[in-house]
Amino acid sequence: MNNDTIFALSSGFGKSGVAVIRISGDNLHDFATKLIFPHTGVVKPRHAYFCNLRDDTGDLIDQCIVIYFAAPASFTGTDIIEIHTHGATAVINKIFEFLSGHNMRMATPGEFSRRAFMNGKMDLSDVDGLAALLDAQTDRQRKFALKSMLGGDGKIYNTWREQMIEIAAYAAATLDYDETDLPANISEKILSKTKELHTDIKKSLSRYNVSRAIAHGFNIVFVGETNVGKSSLFNKLVGTNRAIVSNTPGTTRDVISAQIDIDGYLVNLSDTAGLRETGDEIEQMGIDRTKTELDNADLVLHIYADNEFPSCGGVARSDGVVFSDTQNKEIIVINKCDEIKTRNNKNAIYTSAKTGDGIDELLNKIREYMHNTLDGAENNLVINARTYKLLSDTERELNSALTTFDGNYDIFAEHVRRAADNIGKILGTITATDVMDATFSQLCLGK
Ligand SMILES: Nc1nc2c(ncn2[C@@H]2O[C@H](COP(=O)(O)OP(=O)(O)OP(=O)(O)O)[C@@H](O)[C@H]2O)c(=O)[nH]1
Ligand SMILES: [Mg+2]
Known part of the structure; x- marks a missing residue:
């Protein structure tokens, strides 16, 4: 050394x-x-x-x-x-x-951790965990990152990799040895174990959004037509007069963001430009930005100011242009309830940003939705963009191994070996310098 x-x-x-x-x-x-x-x-x-x-x-x-x-x-x-x-x-x-x-x-940034990695003190998934821990602002982020940093994820990846290497070895052995010299039912075992791994990895990948929401914040977007009180409600939840409120329709043009902590989860709130047909170029740009926010939303608060709204769900503009299909992740809020006589919509939350009526109920609904989506994530792998790519490649190789299998274990073994290599890249056991550079440079000086 x-x-x-x-x-x-x-x-x-x-x-x-x-x-x-x-x-x-x-x-x-x-x-x-x-x-x-x-x-x-x-x-x-x-x-x-x-x-x-x-x-x-x-x-x-x-x-x-x-x-x-x-x-x-x-x-x-x-x-x-x-x-x-x-x-x-x-x-x-x-x-x-x-x-x-x-x-x-x-x-240089991350050089201490790089030495720890080189000396076998950490694998790359531990380094990812450390980077996430240093970024943690809320309690849930802290717990999530800590598990990864202390090697919880590394253990899972290692087990997967060992199993893949074993499968590939047995698959290759079936080419060279007589079936009677190998463990009983080896062919079935190879296939069933590969299927099991494939399912586990697919499940982990499907939870990527949860990892992202915990690590970078759960995105809640306020959307609706102009003047319904989006900015007023946004300010209520943020607790300060962050967004300008006025009775002129089209007040909010840009996306206004704020972060809050709900039960230890980091939440990104975005107030957006009211949706309507407009000849104003700047307002239109704001409306286009609303669309981007909706694409990245984990939960949409669809605000109305009266009892009339389309029953189909999804987000539409007053001219009928459908913006986004958000019905599976949408809470319908009918604001200005101080001006409404009848509350005849069972699926909606009635609020008044003016009197404060219904705000607690709205917060509770958000809480319930977040807990349903994010709780239990401590058992998930902490997946970031780097590991997501490699894990997707792993899944693809295992899928190819299974779908192209025609009784010949030659190609099958090659796919499984490649899958194992991708997991090796996640851990850094097999790695290119550029991957390492990217991983360590997430860290600051002195780490
Ligand atoms: N009576 C009543 N007025 C409200 C309520 N919420 C908002 N307002 C008023 O409605 C007007 C519009 O409120 P904003 O919060 O600016 O509405 P917005 O949806 O953000 O509007 P744009 O940014 O133009 O799309 C303001 O005059 C608010 O004071 C409410 O609950 N009750
Ligand atoms: Mg507004």
């Missing part, structure tokens, strides 16, 4: 009580001793030492806690020194200057 000695600020930038600078390298024991005991002393790994950190001229930089981790028992598998200093920009810069003078360099 020949690692450069690298350093980075592992805690966040900006003024803080404490900042943590991490150093990774091959032989840091002597340097740790120099920091902790400039005169005499023996540094023990994994002990916190309080010390006066001095530069090479003997000037005090700051009072710090320094911890030395000896390889391989560290995050990266290399020697590591952690310096816990006061979180002032001037102190941090001074320490960086001092370290640079000792033949050390600033780490």
Whole structure:
């Protein structure tokens, strides 16, 4: 192993009580001793030492806690020194200057994790989990990412891969050996096991939207004709006057977004331009954007201001142009209920952004919908765009193995082997440099 000695600020930038600078390298024991005991002393790994950190001229930089981790028992598998200093920009810069003078360099983003991966401390799915954890804003995101980071997903991928390798090996063996020399019913077992794997992987892929909704937020879109009170309701749910409200139809033109936390789930709320036929170019652009929002929606709040609305579901404009078929993921809201005498629609929620009537009921309905869609996701694989692509390729190979099977295990084995390779790419056991670069660069400096 020949690692450069690298350093980075592992805690966040900006003024803080404490900042943590991490150093990774091959032989840091002597340097740790120099920091902790400039005169005499023996540094023990994994002990916190309080010390006066001095530069090479003997000037005090700051009072710090320094911890030395000896390889391989560290995050990266290399020697590591952690310096816990006061979180002032001037102190941090001074320490960086001092370290640079000792033949050390600033780490690139994700370089610490890359070392951990190279030293077998993490597989790529753990790295994806770490990246998701660092991005986590809500409790559900935290739990979801943590499971992946601690190797839960890696275990599943490894089991799948081992099973595929075994299937491919047996399939190849049927070509070379007599059936009587192989385990009983081997042909049926090969096929049934492959079908089982194929079903499991298909199921995981179908839950991709759930992973995405937890990791990046559950998208709720407010849609409806002009002036029905979309922006007023949006403001109620966000809790501030984020969107402009006025009785002029066509007030909202752009998409206005805000994030809220509902029961630990991150929710992206989008208020959109009211749907109507318009000669106004800018308003039309807003309406086009509404369509994009609808395509990415997990739930649509379809707002009306009276009891009349099309019974077919889906989102249509007042001129009858159908925008999107959202009926499976739509809540019908009849707003301005303070002005309505009869409440004769059983499927709708009646609200008044003016009086606050029905807002809690609407929130409860959203909650119920979200829990039905997202709960239980802790058991899902955390699938991101990278793993989705590779998992889809895996599914396709297994599907080809099964559908092209004509009693000849030659081609069958090749498809299963390729499927196993794709899982290997998810884990990073088989990997191209560009995949690794993309995975590690999601991480920030110092990770
Ligand atoms: N009486 C009553 N008026 C409401 C209610 N909600 C909104 N309004 C009024 O209806 C008008 C339109 O409200 P907005 O929230 O701007 O409606 P919008 O659907 O966002 O309209 P556009 O952006 O033009 O599509 C404003 O004058 C609001 O004060 C309500 O529940 N009851
Ligand atoms: Mg509006």
